[in-house]
Amino acid sequence: AQSVTQLDSHVSVSEGTPVLLRCNYSSSYSPSLFWYVQHPNKGLQLLLKYTSAATLVKGINGFEAEFKKSETSFHLTKPSAHMSDAAEYFCVVGLGGDYKLSFGAGTTVTVRA
Amino acid sequence: SAVISQKPSRDICQRGTSLTIQCQVDSQVTMMFWYRQQPGQSLTLIATANQGSEATYESGFVIDKFPISRPNLTFSTLTVSNMSPEDSSIYLCSALGGQGRTDTQYFGPGTRLTVL
Incomplete structure (x- = not known):
């Protein structure tokens, strides 16, 4: 069965420093992987997705993620954190042809001034 | 991307009552889904809403x-029946597709439900 594990429940960074959110996946075949962001009291927004094209995926707001099959990882990074990046981030795996999604537990990002 | 709206945005209900949540998409989409996000938790898929036929429910969720x-291809409703405080959650609908995008799910803003 496909699943994702987010390795950090909470990440705290200073504004202007890099952000790293870690995600490992488990899949019996080449997965579709996504990162979504949820700002307080707002809906989910797609940051980026991997669907077996380029392994380095660029998303919105300066985020990018690298698919590493050998490590079964799909970590999300941003070179320089902004205060507006404070939110909940979900790593998500597609469950196959029926397009269902399985969400990780989420990582809460706080950004210190 | 598909733009999705939900009504109501939030509600406070008494136990034993039912609430129907509406989800409207601005374009025809191939698939729609309903999720639950319990307080402080991640999202859990409730069911796939099938156009013209019965929904497909995930383990732990039942039609009753x-x-x-x-x-139709742009609208779905979810009813939470005979509510109890344990049903207090955010309920989100999502849509797959829209404007030719068949591999990305877009989410509505959610309905925040509190059951007293």
Whole structure:
């Protein structure tokens, strides 16, 4: 069965420093992987997705993620954190042809001034 | 991307009552889904809303508790029946596709439900 594990429940960074959110996946075949962001009291927004094209995926707001099959990882990074990046981030795996999604537990990002 | 709206945005209900949540998409989409996000938790898929047929429910969710309708390609409803405080959650609908995008799910803003 496909699943994702987010390795950090909470990440705290200073504004202007890099952000790293870690995600490992488990899949019996080449997965579709996504990162979504949820700002307080707002809906989910797609940051980026991997669907077996380029392994380095660029998303919105300066985020990018690298698919590493050998490590079964799909970590999300941003070179320089902004205060507006404070939110909940979900790593998500597609469950196959029926397009269902399985969400990780989420990582809460706080950004210190 | 598809733009998705939900009504109501939030509600406070008494136990034993039912609430119907509406989900409207601005374009025809191939698939629609309903999720639950319990307080402080991640999202859990409730069911796939099938157009013109009965919804497909995930393990732990049943039609009597969460009846779903999808009368056309842009609209779906989820009813939370005979509510208890444990049903207090955010309920989100999502849509797959829209404007030719068949591999990305877009989410509505959610309905925040509190059951007293």
